[in-house]
Amino acid sequence: MSKEFEIAREFEVDATPEQVWDAVTSGTGGWLWPMEAPEPRVGGKGPFGSEVTAWEPPHRYTNRVEDVEGISEQTLNQLDYTIEPRDEGRRAWVRYVHSGIFVDDWDNQYDAAGRHTDFYLHTLRQYLTRFAGRPVTAFATFEGPEASSAAGAFTAVARALGLADDTAEGARVRAEGPEGKPLDAVVDYRDPYFIGLRTDDALIRFFGRGHWGHPVGVSVHDFAPGADAAADEAAWKGWLNGVFSQP
Structure with a gap:
């Protein structure tokens, strides 16, 4: 209705x-x-x-x-x-x-x-x-595999990033990004449904949509000169798929 x-x-x-x-x-x-x-x-x-x-x-x-x-x-x-x-x-x-x-x-x-x-x-x-005045150089957005829509899936995303359960907004972290590369970032947003990471050149957003029956989503707003949206998507999609392909 x-x-x-x-x-x-x-x-x-x-x-x-x-x-x-x-x-x-x-x-x-x-x-x-x-x-x-x-x-x-x-x-x-x-x-x-x-x-x-x-x-x-x-x-x-x-x-x-x-x-x-x-x-x-x-x-x-x-x-x-x-x-x-x-x-x-x-x-x-x-x-x-x-x-x-x-x-x-x-x-x-x-x-x-x-x-x-x-x-x-x-x-x-x-x-x-x-980032005012800096045009976005590359933008990527995508969803994870169907397994990421399961209850508790977003907890796995946080842990894969290297965030502790008590890592709060405002914390400076050395997150684990694609291919295990360290990512110096600030946790600019965190609640049970979303995580926001801010680096010097990007806003990386994680959407825990399992609560509403949908897969985890990721968006990357990249402001770095010469950034490549396809490369950003491939890297982070591979990372996200890896989180949910582990036994």
């Missing part, structure tokens, strides 16, 4: 309204994933088949799509950003609202969307405060 939903979040960030606007409308994949930049006008084409319904740079941007991915004519998805200056424009206040209609399994979808929203917006703040 279809049912409406709304997920609203507010935060302040050490970035100008213009920087926030550029991050959410440029489509570079610096903080979320590469997407088609919206046509800069009301009625213009937005990403993933949406329509731009509000365009007031650098303060308001909304896109809306119905019949999401052909699932049902009852579905609806809307993303709304409101951006206001703080501290004479040196900082920004952001209100983000994801709303629409879910069809079937409403509670599970709502829980997943809310938790993913928190992680995505955290990644946006990391991008704005740590």
Whole structure:
């Protein structure tokens, strides 16, 4: 049965309204994933088949799509950003609202969307405060094998990275990356569902989606000069497959 939903979040960030606007409308994949930049006008084409319904740079941007991915004519998805200056424009206040209609399994979808929203917006703040002005050079995103959707699978990911159960956000770690290579990083996000690692040149995100019946996901936002998305994907996909191929 279809049912409406709304997920609203507010935060302040050490970035100008213009920087926030550029991050959410440029489509570079610096903080979320590469997407088609919206046509800069009301009625213009937005990403993933949406329509731009509000365009007031650098303060308001909304896109809306119905019949999401052909699932049902009852579905609806809307993303709304409101951006206001703080501290004479040196900082920004952001209100983000994801709303629409879910069809079937409403509670599970709502829980997943809310938790993913928190992680995505955290990644946006990391991008704005740590990598602002640096275009993403390479972006890779993929899922692990079916075995990674099992209960407790995400614990295996953390341990394969070399993180202790009590390694908390803010910790500097020497994680174990692809081919056993050490990875000097900061754990910028950690809860039972997600892990975020930040290096000098990348944001590496791990999604423990087994809680919602889906495989583990990984995304790599690489800002290093000359970075190769295919190489990043092959390296980290091999690492993730290795985690779940061990006896």
